[in-house]
Amino acid sequence: MNGTPRGAVFVFGLGLPAVDTFLQQVINGLTAGSVYAVVALGYTMVYGIIQLINFAHGEVVMIGAMVAFTVINALAPSGLPPLAVVLIGAGCAVPVCMLIGYAMERLAYRPLRHAPRLAPLITAIGVSIILQHLALLIWSRNVLAFPQIIPSRTYMIGGAAITSVQLAILAICFALMAGLAALVYRTRLGTAMRATAQNPQVAGLMGIDIDRVIAATFLIGAALGAVAGVLFGTYYGLAQYTMGSILGLKAFSAAVLGGIGNIPGAMLGGVLLGIVEALGAGYIGDLTNLCSYDMLAARIDDCAGGGNFVLFGSNYQDVFAFIVLILVLVFRPSGLLGERVGERA
């Protein structure tokens, strides 16, 4: 990266991005995307089984990060090996989030299972607000700095930097996804979940305890969310009580992109969304810099003397998730891998 710029190739007056920048954007996008994917699984599993968009799932992720923050912060000075501290932190976050996931289902959603569809949806928003403010009361409104105890090593791959934390995140996320796929497609519980998703009444008649299957779905989703929260906190080094809402919305978009209710779809959607976002934010500024187009540059005063006139900057990063969501809903409402959203929605 320290080398002088190689011979620039111009396409329509645009400098072609250096290869290392592109690769770096893809790596960054992949890391963020794999976290989105794990969160998206929580949305998609619940939707697949009870057709509820559990808007409180983002807050479960946030609470996972917060619990891990507290534990890691308390144990950081204890002299335990850093990896053990993080594992204990995650080990505490997972059961807390599972408890919240279970309580949420038992207290808020189960009583409304036969209510009109709008009632549980609004309840989900209510649960989300309650959890967010609970976190505000416990962890204060400040941005909390996640203790950086794991020394982050940077590896260079073809001109792109990848840190050990990024590698760990990728490994953990893909392991979780593989594990979940195995659970859903290879175990009795998974079979019961799929049966319930297809038709709860008939599954019940076949002797499946629907309540237990639904509770198990919430537990698994919350556990995945907790891990995602810990990973997110470790990656960015920050945690705040509001972090769940935007993360949740993006993961929800990822789930819709892949086809909500479809587990491989959520994984694909999450990873794609992360990459689209990184590339979009990385290149939109150049593409909409009117001064880089010779024809326009002559007519814009701001371009004089090497100035710039950027129409859309990288601050539109968060918008990409939602542009993708809208495009999918318009052109392929069932998502990339979804099959049967229309019939139940």
Place this chain on the structure above:
Amino acid sequence: MKNTQLAVSLLAIALVVGGCSKETPQQGAKKAQGAAPQAGAGALEIKIGHVAPLTGGNAHLGKDNENGARLAIEEANAANIKIDGKNAKFALVAEDDQEDPKVGSTVAQKLVDAQVAGVVGHLNSGTSIPASPIYNQAGIPVISGSATNPKLTEQGFKNQFRVVGRDDQQGPAIATYLANERKPKLVAVVDDASAYGEGIANEVEKTLRAANVKVLPREKGTNKTNDWKAVLTKLRGRNPDAVFYGGMTSTAAPLLKQGRELGMKAVFSFGDGACEGEMVKLAGNAATEGMLCSQAGIPVEAASKKFLEAYKKRFNQDPIIYAPFTYDAANLLIDAMKKANSPDPKKYLPELQKIAFTGATGPISFDEKGDRKDAEITIFAMKGGKLEPIAVFKAGKVVPYAEFVKTASK
């Protein structure tokens, strides 16, 4: 704080009791006769509003600002000031604008409805500007201790003041320092698309260009961005010598940290929004080492000793950045009221316009726009996890800090 609350609640009880007694006509006449002289010699309650974010990522700065104003008001109450022949009892009405322009306007209206005599605030330019027409319409004097966007005092409002420097002074200050002392060939300018961030970034870019330093196309985030990797990766490809970011700590810290993670070696510089010790906590010691930043005005530790000691004693902590300024702002309101012998905004506003006051941050007087005359800007560098003042920018020139302190103490 408890004392003011107690005073307010006692006052409320007194009002309720007074109201009730009026409803009993037999006793009413006698009581009213007794109460009238008491009210004459009694307390004159003067409400002073304060607005800053008390929730969100910059709540600690909001609280710091509020503490400054609170200290001034408590001291004024202890001094038994007489205005219009009555004992003036000042009460602070503290509001939270959540750093949100919409909430800022709502809160401004709330203060106007509560008939405050003056307002100290808001903390952010982004909330101060939309709130200013509301105060202007009501004719209530407003003094900001920290809003640095030039627009605030460019609207022709006679009631709008500030005791800090402006971005069009602060931007040139840090940019001049960068250009003169660090001599970068290529600088990347990033902002958070807020009124403050964009304003200061524009000024930095303008000054750098004037000094013949190349500037990359502007990159933007939002005031909630915590993933800067896409932007930074792009910048890394262009290899700038320095990066300037216009934004607040909660977004500046991740920017700096992620830049270092990507292996960027550039000098990172910031405006006052990210010029505080919190940066070390959020981004770590290694990443923040050597960062530059500017603060409008003089460093906290250069505020008057009397103020620093009183603040520490009252709040059991040191002020962060702007508490000395909000302290001065509240004192300016009180001083103008004293001079006009009235808490009526119409009467004391002319006094405020021509005031010459020496506060915790040095001598203060206002120009015709309501800006502080000859405001200083200080440049800081991070050394070993601590921000150290390295230079002061005054009247277009950069003076090394040690030299400035010497001449200032004379």
